[in-house]
Amino acid sequence: MSSQPASMRDVAHRAGVSLSTVSRVLRGAPGVAPDVRLRVQRAADELSYVVSRNASGLVTGRTGRVAVVVPFLQPWFFGVVLSGVSDALREADLDMLVYQVGETRAREGWTRALPLRRNSDAVVTVSMDLSEDECHRLDDVGVPVVLVGQCVPGRASVYIDDRAGAAGATRHLLNLGHTRIAYIGARREEWSSTSSRHRLEGYGAAMATAGLAPWSVGKATGHAGGELAMGELLSDQDPPTAVLAEFDDIAMGAHRILRRSGVRVPGSISLMGFDNHDAAAVLDLTTVDQAPYDTGLAAGRLTVGILDGKARTDTHVEMPTQIILRQSTAAPRGARGLST
Amino acid sequence: MSSQPASMRDVAHRAGVSLSTVSRVLRGAPGVAPDVRLRVQRAADELSYVVSRNASGLVTGRTGRVAVVVPFLQPWFFGVVLSGVSDALREADLDMLVYQVGETRAREGWTRALPLRRNSDAVVTVSMDLSEDECHRLDDVGVPVVLVGQCVPGRASVYIDDRAGAAGATRHLLNLGHTRIAYIGARREEWSSTSSRHRLEGYGAAMATAGLAPWSVGKATGHAGGELAMGELLSDQDPPTAVLAEFDDIAMGAHRILRRSGVRVPGSISLMGFDNHDAAAVLDLTTVDQAPYDTGLAAGRLTVGILDGKARTDTHVEMPTQIILRQSTAAPRGARGLST
DNA sequence: CCGTGTCATGGCAACGTTTTCAACGAGTCT
DNA sequence: AGACTCGTTGAAAACGTTGCCATGACACGG
Numbered sequence A, B: 001m002s003s004q005p006a007s008m009r010d011v012a013h014r015a016g017v018s019l020s021t022v023s024r025v026l027r028g029a030p031g032v033a034p035d036v037r038l039r040v041q042r043a044a045d046e047l048s049y050v051v052s053r054n055a056s057g058l059v060t061g062r063t064g065r066v067a068v069v070v071p072f073l074q075p076w077f078f079g080v081v082l083s084g085v086s087d088a089l090r091e092a093d094l095d096m097l098v099y100q101v102g103e104t105r106a107r108e109g110w111t112r113a114l115p116l117r118r119n120s121d122a123v124v125t126v127s128m129d130l131s132e133d134e135c136h137r138l139d140d141v142g143v144p145v146v147l148v149g150q151c152v153p154g155r156a157s158v159y160i161d162d163r164a165g166a167a168g169a170t171r172h173l174l175n176l177g178h179t180r181i182a183y184i185g186a187r188r189e190e191w192s193s194t195s196s197r198h199r200l201e202g203y204g205a206a207m208a209t210a211g212l213a214p215w216s217v218g219k220a221t222g223h224a225g226g227e228l229a230m231g232e233l234l235s236d237q238d239p240p241t242a243v244l245a246e247f248d249d250i251a252m253g254a255h256r257i258l259r260r261s262g263v264r265v266p267g268s269i270s271l272m273g274f275d276n277h278d279a280a281a282v283l284d285l286t287t288v289d290q291a292p293y294d295t296g297l298a299a300g301r302l303t304v305g306i307l308d309g310k311a312r313t314d315t316h317v318e319m320p321t322q323i324i325l326r327q328s329t330a331a332p333r334g335a336r337g338l339s340t
Numbered sequence C: 001c002c003g004t005g006t007c008a009t010g011g012c013a014a015c016g017t018t019t020t021c022a023a024c025g026a027g028t029c030t
Numbered sequence D: 001a002g003a004c005t006c007g008t009t010g011a012a013a014a015c016g017t018t019g020c021c022a023t024g025a026c027a028c029g030g
Helices: A009-017 A019-026 A034-046 A053-060 A077-089 A104-111 A133-138 A163-173 A192-207 A222-234 A248-261 A292-307 B008-015 B020-029 B032-048 B052-060 B076-089 B104-113 B132-140 B162-175 B194-209 B222-235 B250-262 B291-306
Strands: A064-071 A095-100 A122-126 A146-149 A155-161 A183-186 A241-246 A270-272 A288-290 A316-319 A321-323 B065-068 B094-102 B120-125 B145-148 B156-160 B181-184 B242-245 B271-272 B287-289 B316-319 B322-324
Touching: A009 A019, A009 A034, A019 A034, A019 B242, A053 B008, A053 B052, A064 A077, A064 B104, A064 B271, A077 A095, A077 A122, A077 B094, A095 B076, A104 A133, A133 A146, A146 A292, A155 A163, A155 A292, A155 B104, A163 A183, A163 A192, A163 A241, A163 A270, A163 A288, A163 A321, A163 B076, A183 A192, A183 A222, A183 A248, A192 B242, A222 A241, A222 A248, A241 A248, A248 A270, A270 A288, A292 A316, B065 B076, B076 B094, B076 B120, B076 B291, B104 B132, B104 B287, B120 B291, B132 B145, B145 B291, B156 B162, B162 B194, B162 B242, B162 B271, B162 B287, B162 B316, B162 B322, B181 B222, B181 B250, B222 B242, B222 B250, B250 B271, B291 B316
Parallel strands: A064 A095, A064 A122, A122 A146, A146 A155, A155 A316, A183 A241, A241 A270, B065 B094, B065 B120, B120 B145, B145 B156, B156 B316, B181 B242, B242 B271
Antiparallel strands: A095 B094, A288 A321, B287 B322
16 A cells, blocks of 8 residues: 555654664664564564665665576576576575576677676576686676586586586496497587587597497487487488487487387387486486586575675586486397396 | 776766766766767776666666566476566566565565565566465555466456467367367466466366366376376276366376377377477477467566556456467367368 | 857765764673 | 773764756857
8 A cells, every 4th residue: 555665764763763773673783672673673564664675785785686697598497497596595585686698699788788787796607608708707797606507617616517427328328238329419509508518528438438439410409409310310321229319308309200200219219318307207218317406506505605705706516417217218129238 | 807896986087077977878868968978988888887776776766677476487388488578678678586486485475575675666477376465465565566377357467368278279179079078187276376277167168068078187287297187087987089288297297198008199099288388399299379488578568568657557468379289189080070 | 248048067965775983871890 | 989891772974876956158039
């Protein structure tokens, strides 16, 4: 009903004390008599008053907000990470600003204008794969930066070991007895990612260790990319018996093509993804879990820790990955692998 | 490098003008000589200065921020809506605050404390299904509210006609010649949704029109719910020939059970979802598209319109739904429907 | 040449908090 | 009893920006 939201002055008046006292109470500062404290709290409640972050931030220099920057908001992954960050920030009573800076144009504009210069206490970037230059720009804003999904020495980072994850996945297929193992990557230029590179490297390394040559295809990202690449693989004169995809979206596209082509999974071809996408369970897709919620949570807590001065700004947190075995991988026909 | 971010005073000094003039230039206000304007802009650029929303908001009373409230951040749907809202807000140079208030406890706390009292210019709620009481609480904060996925008379709402969508989907199955059409709902008490109710009603109405009795099951939400319900249906002594799920997540769970049970889709049972989930394409699932990105975009633009005084606070926007035909629906065996 | 209107600009008081400092009373110690 | 401390409170000055009003320059018409 109140046309104008109450201000601290109103609370002070109602409780019969001065502004300073109200401020102290609401901030939880010491040095206030218990009965006065109670009286003020009641007054604030009755007016359903909350402090204006704007005003308090003006003098404290802290905004009570953390900016989270993501390239896109639509893919499943980012929503889950955001969810973790959000929960961590709520614990510390911080608000979450979200910036989506996906298309190159928007991203350029964003890194130039940096709208958060004075508008957030910290920045969390998710899968942004910042360039050296962008990193320095961020330094200029003078707030701590936490990198998610990118590991940069000297900077707070939360990430998974993509190399190890992909290598592990490859080994899983090798252990099943596969030797013709293809890798489908995204190969998307517009959003070049170190994670992408690392996964390919992990696959390559595992293959090399097994004395096999890598076999990697891929021109586009997403379902479409998986479909295209799988089409290409199926028309090879000696198709693979197992396929590892850079991430589940791609694997799903591949899966669709296999289903349509009547190729049995895992009967004729084993298929493996990466990410443990929500829908991977539905497709019974064996994949590598990377716990994006926990990643978000860890990133959020690290941010809070840095703001509280309890964590160093060069902390690195490596999140574990884990192979989730489902029904899309099996020993090849006539296997001489583990499954003999 | 600058340890302290520049303030307007610095810019004024560097450009050799007064604070007022800098403010006018940066705000795009008229009444500044072109050469001075240019000089100020250069000075601001060189100091890579941006105005503090905190400070300007303090005096203008506008924060430049819009709060978006979602029950959950993880499900695909919300990320897509958020993406649309984000794009719309960027057009108007507004920042986006995101609050995740899913678990009942957090939600209770949130509606009580309303942390956005003075911290945002408007509130967008997504699929929150606010109670009468919560609505009034929101009114108290004194900022405009835009409801997404909930249609309340007298309040700005952006929504789809769930009833019509579900009825259309049901008719699609009827037209194919099905008569034993079951409906799988979520029946989740913890987050009772009008959308949920409407879809069930739409299904029921279409069935009634066709002179058929409704047949609805469902105890849980998500994949798991779909699996459970489909299991129940499959063990019926006369199973359905077609199944409509309240949303794609449920349909996917059902699909999984069908695949595992060796029931052919759509050969033996036609399956239809609702939402056009990202992964529905992968499963070749016939579904009802509800364009969540466009919904978010519309909601964001409506918010901006209201803030600019160009839109009324009781505007209703109904987003269209559209049936996406894929491979999971077909005429029943021995059909005497359209497909004769 | 003088009033009058217009335009560009600067000064100053807000906005709603926190913070620093001073004041006050009640104990406590010498 | 006086000086001192301690705990509690209030007054006032910030913080960085925007609004309003005053000022000065300049052009125009009488």
